[in-house]
Amino acid sequence: MKRFLRHPFLWMFLFFLIMPYLMPLIKGYTALASEILIYAMFALGFNLLLSYTGLASFGHAAFFGIGAYAMALTQLKWSENLWLGLLMGMVSAGVFSGIVGALICRKRGIYLSLLTLAFSQMFFLVAFRWDEVTGGETGLTGLTRPPLALPGLPAVSLKGPMAFYFFTLAVFMIVMILIWRLVHSPFGSVLQSIKQNEMRAKYVGYNTAFYKWMSFTISGVVSGLAGAMFLLQHGAVFPTYMNWTESGNVVMVTIMGGGLINFFGPILGGGIFVILQNAIGAFTEHWLLILGMIFIAIIMLIPEGILGLLKRTKASA
């Protein structure tokens, strides 16, 4: 019982339960709270790759975007079922990240970053130009938020921001617990050994390329799910979701929160990013300048991220 009470998940869950009610304090609104969780989910999935496997992908926005487009197209061409849409978002992102992962899983370092960037740009251009399917530059808009239907229970509408927030929270908690279990499993240990010394992991007998491929694909699936949730949130998808700057943002957000040091870093980083974007965007249209300068300051002053800094000050105190 005591262990349960001390578990960070419990406290985080309690905090997230009241988060939408705290939003007015920072001039936010309920939808902003959902957006925080969705972005945190994206960053958490990305961090599996960055901090646990040591692969700096610079193209993860592509899988986020693919998830969103898959959800939109499922609604438009097939069915408005919520679960089917989310499933298609994950499967499509998984298929494409699986293909890209297979092509790059023997690479590392700068080549991996360059290649993931090139592939994501390919997906971006297809979304941007293939008007018939993706709507081209104007994207796909006017999509609905289907009701939540569970077998044996009456369907619940997700149209209201609070209802959607709590649905997002449920999805987020499930994803977080699964990723937590994954990184603390033997599979997770192999990933971390690859990060520390791939050659050694290989000589011990692990098929490191396979493990890298697995972690790439899994993080792609999580990104796709986040993208599909983002579509539900906004009811629209645009090619700019897949832009390389978005891929850079998720890397930055993960580092900013302290993802390299702490499992929960990406969640903190995602929250700060979404709130900052909203807060700075409210008083100047040049918010990218300020965001860029914050990024520069973080990298130069606290490259280990906010949670890493807390650990450093705690250790020295």
Add this chain to the structure above:
Amino acid sequence: MPSAIDFLSQGINGIVLGLLLSTIAIGFTLMLGVVGVINFAHGVLFALGAYFALTMRNTLGFWAALVISPLMVGLVGIIIERLAVRRMYGKDALFCLLLTFGIAMSVEELIRMIWGKLGHSMAAPLLFSGSIDLGFMLYSKYRLLLAVICGLILFLVWIFLEKTSYGAIVKAGAQDSEMVAVLGNNINRLRTFVFGFGSALAGIAGVIAGPLWTVRPGMGNDAIMPAFVIVVLGGIGSFWGTLIGGLAVGLSVSLAVMFFPRMSDLVMYILAAAVLLFWPRGIMGEKSLLEE
């Protein structure tokens, strides 16, 4: 089916574009090789070159801008290296990459604040506006001038790398900068120099691309993506790899326009992916410390 003349004119366009892209990528690949930085700010340095020239165009003229603007961009590059990038040496390459990402983001927005959101057209020098009759077709004089200038710059870079002693150090630095330092060269000065030199090359490319592409805040993105692809194609830090990669990208994009006009720029990414499956380090790439 496109006619032979179409092929020829698109082929010439491809070579012109390829030379321009090689000029953009050569600075980028030297920085990557010697300094070990994927410089995301290369695109905004390119854009700055164009904007500085745009500002000088009407007072000092195109030719003065062609000289002064790259020097100013080179100075901006040196300042960036001295103030920020320098502190990242010895750390994970990821941090430097994110640092330049933040710089690119801020500078692009600064450009928007100073020169406005909308694009500006920049006039070509009077002597080279309009087209020339090549006998079988009319061709833009400015594109020919652009090819000549880019060719000249690339030739000068080659002379510098191959025929001067400092160029030899730069070239060696692109392969193994630690060894260059061990041999007694001032590695910090070398890195500052290469960063400034690479920035100036981005600036020159920006000036000459100005009249061809519209001068607009996002123009850096059109420059940096091909630069990434060319480096992947040609191999990090290789002069000939960059030239071959640049021409391959320029030609394939220009020829693809005839067949898939909407998807033409997709071709370069497919090309990069295909090449890497067979040549993991690019066509001319050699084993580099950056893979670790």
